[in-house]
Amino acid sequence: MKFSFEEKGEGKTIVFVHSYLWDREMWREQIDLxxxxxxxISxxxxxxRECFEKLKKEYSLEDLSQDIIDFLEEKGIEKYHYIGLSVGGMLIPYLYEKDQNKIESFVMMDSYVGAEGSEKKALYFHLLDTIENIKKIPPVMAEQIAKMFFANERxxxxxxxxxxxxxxxxxxxxxxLEDIVILGRSIFGREDKRETLKKIIxxxxILVGEEDEPRPPYESEEMGHLFPNAKVIVIPKSGHISNRDNASCVNRVLKNLFL
Known part of the structure; x- marks a missing residue:
């Protein structure tokens, strides 16, 4: 798999993987810091952002994690820290199983590695089916989707x-959209990987927006109890894209972790 990416800075490596439907620009303030x-490497x-090769219909989160590992291997990266938001965070169990000897730390943001609840799954699959059929995201649907990502006041x-x-x-x-629909089905039809968290030392x-609608804070608290070595931080006044809704708070946390 060929990825579009951005590389900035020198020193030890931090790998960023963004939320579904966004792109690497989502991380601008965190990468600048x-x-x-x-x-x-984002x-x-x-x-x-760019289309290189079509995804197979059954492309899975496990496939995505392996493609990322192969990409990092090609770049000669021997050790890295990993920061993933939403689907980026859902990759953490797979990355641990496949690449644990290279990973120095994880930051999981606004994510959940359990299976999707039946009500949300039905809604998301309905949206994906509609997008697949009409081959676009019309204005009303775009606003419906966008409202899921932000804090109430934003x-x-x-x-x-x-x-x-x-x-x-x-x-x-x-x-x-063809690939985005395929990836969406793999995200919202994902398997339950919570048991793997118990092995991750x-x-x-774990960061989560106080007002995260798709991934409410109680899910992060649940995962925090499963990891042997994790802490959970709730980001105030932020929704699903907590690093955009409250960038200053997220950056303070990352500064304490890395700088």
Missing amino acids: LSQKYRC IDLPSH KNDSNPDYVAFVNRLQNFSEEQ IPTT
Whole structure:
């Protein structure tokens, strides 16, 4: 798998993987901070920025994690820290199983590695089926989706991130949407990987937005009890994209961890 990515800074490596439907620009403020001391590599999910090769219909989170591991291997990276938000965080159990000897720490943000609940799964699959059929994300649906990602006070047109995200959703090409639908089905149809968390002794920090609608804080608290070596931090005044809703708070946490 060929990935589009950005690399900035020198030193030990930190790998970033963003949320579904976003791209590496989501991490701009965090990379600007951490690249002062680290080699930051921010990877785009397939077809979320550029299209290189079509995903197979049954492409899974395990496949994605292996493709990322292969990509890092090709770049000659022997050790790395890993920061993943939403689906980026869902990859952590797979990365641990396949690449644990290279990983120095995990930061899991706004994520959950249990199976998707039946109600949310039905909603998400309905949206994916609709997108697949009409080959676009129309304005009303774009706003419906965008509202899931932000804190209550930021899910409106006064928030530039919200406006930009609504526009982004409407501007995906048909080619991009084919892969985005495939990846969405693998995310929301994922297997339950909570048992793997009990084996992860790598230092782990779990961050979650106080107002995260898709991944509410109680899910992070549940996972925090499963990891042998994890702490959970709730980010105030933030939703699912906590690093955008409250970048200053997230950056303070990352500064304490890495700088």
